[in-house]
Amino acid sequence: MTAGTINWTESFASRAARMNASEIRELLKLLDQPDVISFAGGIPDPALFPAQAISEAYTSVLIDKVKSAQALQYSVSEGYLPLRRWIAGQMARQGVPCTEANVMITAGSQQGLDFIGKLFLSPGDTALVTAPTYLGALQAFNAYEPRYDRLTLEGGNRTPESYRLAAAERGGRVGLAYLVPDFSNPTGETVPLAARQGLLDLAAALDTVVIEDAAYQALRYDGTPVPSLLALDVERSGGIERTRTLFCGTFSKTLAPALRVGWVCGAAEVIAKLVLVKQAADLHCATINQMVMHEVAEKVFEPQVARIREAYRQRRDLMLAALARHMPAGVSWTRPEGGMFVWVTLPAHIDGAALLARAVGECRVAFVPGKAFYGEGAVGNKLRLSYSLSNEAAINEGIARLGGLIGSLAAAA
Incomplete structure (x- = not known):
């Protein structure tokens, strides 16, 4: 090392080793790619802001x-x-x-x-x-x-x-x-x-x-x-x-x-x-x-909440219907009464992170792999889908593409 320079890594406090980049923050960069259908970020729809x-x-x-x-x-x-x-x-x-x-x-x-x-x-x-x-x-x-x-x-x-x-x-x-x-x-x-x-x-x-x-x-x-x-x-x-x-x-x-x-x-x-x-x-x-x-x-506040509830409720229903149409046997998912997310369980041999790489590369569809959400003992065959920022066409097309890819991986096992 050149005299007078500092080794930043050795200078950090011990807690710095536990500070890792958010997978979700990184995935949000995909929103800048117009051909990617993103179910990644749990982001409110700006069209609904007051x-x-x-x-x-x-x-x-x-x-x-x-x-x-x-x-x-x-x-x-x-x-x-x-x-x-x-x-x-x-x-x-x-x-x-x-x-x-x-x-x-x-x-x-x-x-x-x-x-x-x-x-x-x-x-x-x-x-x-x-x-x-x-x-x-x-x-x-x-x-x-x-x-x-x-x-x-x-x-x-x-x-x-x-x-x-x-x-x-x-x-x-x-x-x-x-x-x-x-x-x-x-x-x-x-x-x-x-x-x-x-x-x-x-x-x-x-x-x-x-x-x-x-x-x-x-x-x-x-x-x-x-x-x-x-x-x-x-x-x-x-x-x-x-x-x-x-x-x-x-x-x-x-x-x-x-x-x-x-x-x-x-x-x-x-x-x-x-x-x-x-x-x-x-x-x-x-x-x-x-x-x-x-x-x-x-x-x-009250009329705004009523407005977004109706909009997101429709998108949730569209995503649940699309999952029912396009996901192969062996895939299950939650049926939320509210919020912005559906949690999908894949066949045991399909890893969510590996699936993401293929989904973005081959299908131009993004989501968040489930491993990111575990403090310890992460489970690999999970993924999170958000419907808050997607319209009907994007939900139908994106889930169809994703379901097709998962189906091909399940059949190849």
């Missing part, structure tokens, strides 16, 4: 001298007070009576996951996660050097003591339990009421925190709504200040992702600690974006 309402809100804020001065200035780390009060009202309607002291604004729910990992995970601690689980949560937690254990919600024989002993053998404690209970990313499945109650029992026995990622909660198309984990926790404990659940919400899937406005709702004691983490990270989210989001949410 662009006019957002434009009017920015104008309203900036032409007002008092509002514009506030919007372009530093602000408090907790977040814009009227927006926090609006969110508290929404949470109350979901069975979570709370105040603005129970809400902190984050740069999307992804930042909330990062801050929660920083607050609750020490190196060697165990994070309980479903298998599969949201890739972005694994990336957020990885920087804090946890171990992972499979969170079994139904049909398992794990006891609280088995989780505790496994964590201790790995040199730590159970730091948190994380899941996406509604229309999960990646499976599209919803955790039933009994399993939610069982998770809260488990968390109480382990004296650990539950992280409820509610990114898709508003996107229910049919079926019976299930109370949120935080609402159930409030009911059991007698009030939000006695709960152990942290609810991570976002406007990215309902209004627009680019403003990067999400929130964490939970006991005020925990929110106060998260505010300190926020102060050290970025001081506060962009004030103007918070003010605009508040105006837009107050004016159009």
Whole structure:
């Protein structure tokens, strides 16, 4: 090595070894290739964004001298007070009576996951996660050097003591339990009421925190709504200040992702600690974006949600119908009641990552291989399909191409 140069790899902290590129972020580059039919990214359709309402809100804020001065200035780390009060009202309607002291604004729910990992995970601690689980949560937690254990919600024989002993053998404690209970990313499945109650029992026995990622909660198309984990926790404990659940919400899937406005709702004691983490990270989210989001949410949130539910419901139905028509025997898939994803199980000998390479090269179809969504013990014969950004023609053609390729691989085995 030349004298005076630095070996960056040896200079990185140990946690850097756990920071890997997101397969999904890389796959999103395929969206720039117009001949690729992409079912990869779980991306909202920009044609459905309330662009006019957002434009009017920015104008309203900036032409007002008092509002514009506030919007372009530093602000408090907790977040814009009227927006926090609006969110508290929404949470109350979901069975979570709370105040603005129970809400902190984050740069999307992804930042909330990062801050929660920083607050609750020490190196060697165990994070309980479903298998599969949201890739972005694994990336957020990885920087804090946890171990992972499979969170079994139904049909398992794990006891609280088995989780505790496994964590201790790995040199730590159970730091948190994380899941996406509604229309999960990646499976599209919803955790039933009994399993939610069982998770809260488990968390109480382990004296650990539950992280409820509610990114898709508003996107229910049919079926019976299930109370949120935080609402159930409030009911059991007698009030939000006695709960152990942290609810991570976002406007990215309902209004627009680019403003990067999400929130964490939970006991005020925990929110106060998260505010300190926020102060050290970025001081506060962009004030103007918070003010605009508040105006837009107050004016159009309910009709906007109704609009996107109908649009995505139609696309889900189209994808399920296309899968039924074109997938060969031996392939199965979930039937989500909401959200943006279908989880496909291939014949055991077909690897999702190998299939992706052939699908893009031969069929010009993209998806996300299932291995990306496992903390440990990845399963290869899975893949995630997203229908949120595809029209009827793309869904029919893309699934037909993919089904044909899978059929040929299955026949050749």
